[in-house]
Amino acid sequence: MKEKRLQHLEDYIHSVGTVSLDELCEYFNVSKNTVRRDVNQILEKGTIQKVYGGVTSVTPALIPFENRDHTNHPEKVKIGQQAAALVEDQDLIFIDSGTTTRNMIEFLPSSQQLTILTNSLDVINAAVAFENITLITIGNRYKRKTKSFVSIDDLHILDKYNISKAFMAATGVSIAHGLTNSDILEYEIKKRIAEKAQTLYLLADASKFGKSTQLTYAPLHEVDVLITSGALSEEYHSFCREHRIELYICK
Template identity: 25%
Template sequence: MILNIAERHKLILKKLKKNGFVEVIDLSQEFGVSLVTIRKDLKALEEKKLLFRSHGKAIPSNPYTTEHHVSIKEKINRKEKIRIAVAAGLILKPNDSIIIASGTSVIEFAKNIKPVEGLIVLTASLNTSLILAKNPDIDVIQLGGIIRRSSSSVVGPISEKMLAEFSFTKLFLGVDGIDLEYGLTTTNPMEASLNKEMIKAAQKIIVLADSSKFGKRGFGRICGLEEIDQIITDSGIDPDFKEKLIDLGIDITVVD
């Protein structure tokens, strides 16, 4: 039976919803039409923002994140970020020396820190420094460097050189994307470079990420998932994605 365009589009979207992806060659064979026809179908559906084309296949949405100002990002999934921040605060131990990277998730973490004895915090985030500086029981070290206005944080060789002079017990890292194959990413390559140095300087790597970050990619790659010890996220995480992360040896903490 020969399908018309509307019928093909309906079946493509149904398969996409069920499997999480569709491949051009498989659709061509199943529908008995040319590869060119399927590519035109996928292009038409992409223009309607119903899928995203990628290397001979299509997936439900664009996996690449775009950069937004921190004032915009902090409003996205804020309730989830607060719950994640509270859970992260429970990890702190006496005499911890920690790195807090940049991003809205770690800013919420800073707001929810209950000081423990001997806590030292180094951060790239200007907002985080201002928040923690109000507490006399926390020693704060602000990294120097080039200011990224979109994130109110510092990046660059000065920041990276400073990190080489310290050793920390924990790194609390915010990211723009977590992909099973590509690893952790951010939208800015200079920030990704600084985050790599943070990972080298810390004994335990803890990622704070709401569930919208899973399956996404940013422009700058930070590291592979094998370098991560723990991820704290919300209950919106896909169960299959969670199981795959656990299989990689990552401790997953899910907040309700």
């Protein structure tokens, strides 16, 4: 329980940036002595530092989308390859916008008949070359920053699709705040897709963990399959075991 509380506390500090000890006491409903002890343990990791009356996150800032494709690229390709191997013939899948999810397309077998639902320009451009793929696009406004189509006038239009698998991206992933992103228009689509899909896959390289942004589109425990790279903390391994999340780590 203590390890879980420490992880939640650290995730919360990273999500808000700077926070007072009094605010931590109120948010987690614990005494100031408990908060001080927990904070002192986290300080030893070097991911936070003390400021007057509280603490602040010193975790590197989240990388802007336009620069993410150059970050951890080999890991993202491996994650995309593993995700593609989990797609089956006749699947109707959603592929989210993101610099990791778009790597799936080149690894999808041409022998499979697939339907891909997406709002990602990169996925659309890659998928049009494959005759075995039926492509359905969503979103009626183009967002250049993330190369995605956002905003749907009636989100219930997504309900008519029987999505067998949703391959999702996230700007940040944490136990406390789940799968997060920072755009309200993308959030609405992600949230509805995550609720609708029969199986929810999260594709996220190891650098995304322990971070969060303003909007949670799904709690972490709702993920069915987690595909990542590198080593995760024991806290995340325990969480996956507890919630029966299938874990793939691409070396």
